[in-house]
Amino acid sequence: MSFSVLGRITGPEDLKSLRPEHLPTLADEIREFLVEKVCAAGGHLGPNLGVVELTIALHRVFDSPTDRLVFDTGHQSYVHKMLTGRQAGFDSLRVAGGLSGYPLREESEHDLVENSHASTALSYADGLAKAQRLLGEDHRRVVAVIGDGALTGGMAWEALNNLGRGAGPVVVVLNDNGRSYDPTIGGLAEHLTALRAGTHRGPNLFETVGLTYLGPVDGHDIAAVEQACRRATELDGPVVVHCVTEKGRGYPHAENDENDRMHGIGVIDAATGRSPGGSAPSWTGTFAGEMERIGAARPDVVALTAAMLRPVGLHRFAQRFPDRVFDLGIAEQHAVTSAAGLAMGGLHPVVCLYATFLNRAVDQIMMDVALHELPVTFVLDRAGVTGPDGPSHHGMWDLALLGTVPGMRVASPRDPVQLAELLDEALDTRSGPTALRFPKGGAGVEIPALSRMEGVDILHRTRSRPLDVLLVSAGVLAGTALRAAELLADEGVGVTVVDPRWVLPVNPVLVHLAARHRLTLSVEDGVRTGGVGAALAQACADARVPAPVHALGLPREFLGHGERPDILAEHGLTPRSVADTALALHHAAATSHTPAPRRERTPR
Structure with a gap:
């Protein structure tokens, strides 16, 4: 031009x-x-x-x-x-x-x-x-x-x-x-x-x-x-x-x-102002529908946002229940402590933020909500790697930050079905704060579980093989872990893939399963330092589990802008990379003369 x-x-x-x-x-x-x-x-x-x-x-x-x-x-x-x-x-x-x-x-x-x-x-x-x-x-x-x-x-x-x-x-x-x-x-x-x-x-x-x-x-x-x-x-x-x-x-x-x-x-046609073609249902849109459903069934549920009513999916809730949604301006700290007051008053507030903006209110989450054991639910949109907006907008710090908050429970749904189920569980929690995190983009299809073991979903188990590798997937990386398991099976490695659903604090079932496998890998799209894998490793160490726990995730660095799949690939969060890391660690464990764990019956 x-x-x-x-x-x-x-x-x-x-x-x-x-x-x-x-x-x-x-x-x-x-x-x-x-x-x-x-x-x-x-x-x-x-x-x-x-x-x-x-x-x-x-x-x-x-x-x-x-x-x-x-x-x-x-x-x-x-x-x-x-x-x-x-x-x-x-x-x-x-x-x-x-x-x-x-x-x-x-x-x-x-x-x-x-x-x-x-x-x-x-x-x-x-x-x-x-x-x-x-x-x-x-x-x-x-x-x-x-x-x-x-x-x-x-x-x-x-x-x-x-x-x-x-x-x-x-x-x-x-x-x-x-x-x-x-x-x-x-x-x-x-x-x-x-x-x-x-x-x-x-x-x-x-x-x-x-x-x-x-x-x-x-x-x-x-x-x-x-x-x-x-x-x-x-x-x-x-x-x-x-x-x-x-x-x-x-x-x-x-x-x-x-x-x-x-x-x-996103990319739009300049002449019409419209996006080309259709798009799959988004995580935000899925959450919007669930909040509307919950609002009709639960008059005690209220919602708060920091000047982002539509971006975080509260517009449908606001249309139906205008008196139960509060836009507080660009004021995340105030929003969290206001939510604490709502909870003290007998309601269950849902604070909806982009995960990157949660960083701004950690003190309020810690001292104003958690210290008082208040039932406040935080819904964190655009968690993990977001892509083209760059280092300030990647929602990659939330797990590490929330993992330090006493009494905080964090859920990470792998698919839309789990989003609805986990949101209901969060809103039924009365003993303290909860958080639900999901990424930017399409919500994908349901990934059914083979079974559930005291809250942990078993997604895959290699039959007729030793219990070599336990893959613990956090949220949407369940698909990555399942495809990695297929690659490992081709190499003769026995794999179990589990989704904790509630990723923090560590479910004792994960420690039990880690003790039954030769090696455990966690797969998450947050920083490895202080994340799900680090928490699991600490829990296993406390329980004196001899098998190693290795965390796959993002480095403690500010990551540049780019497409989400490319950034995940750069940091080893693809099926091939996960499988290769598991193979290398499995071979190292096999040659270290570590006794093989005894077989475990499939949980029902």
């Missing part, structure tokens, strides 16, 4: 030299570029279409990277990437080794913060401003771009409280489009609505805590945003520039999208 103005932009200096009359054409060309590239690759479309003029203005006023630009919830940084010399990279957007969908320091000196968990930019800005003051770097400025949705997060409020005390000349650019995934909720949203309408009287929230307020400004008027930002730089202190924008601007399918499906998209 050829662009008359955008094609001349290789960095911020080219942007500064443009004549003002060329800027509307540049904005139009950026939107055309975004629609074509993001529809072809998938990614965050709506947020970036809404910040085109705002980002142009920022790079015309400020001198990145000397001036520090921090984008809160960095999915709105695509335009920033285009204006800092990375247009060609959009042909490999979110592909392994290609352009990241978030700021990435190794990509460019203009990316300071790899920021994709919301509500953090103002805290970064507070620290940066203090550092510049102490180092005498008066020539630098700090600019934090934050959305009204991200401003609902607790960290943003904590940072505002400190910024107003004079951390330094920080410019807070508030990108106010009235929504995150869903419309922004709460008293803050009402306050911003009054500021937009000009109906608020007296000092506003920002002025009350010590910031100068400029606005509201039309965020799609480049000259107006530039003027406000230049005025902000003249003030010796923290300033809020309140820019009102329209999410999805310039693309009708995004502008008219009441359910905000254009916030983050």
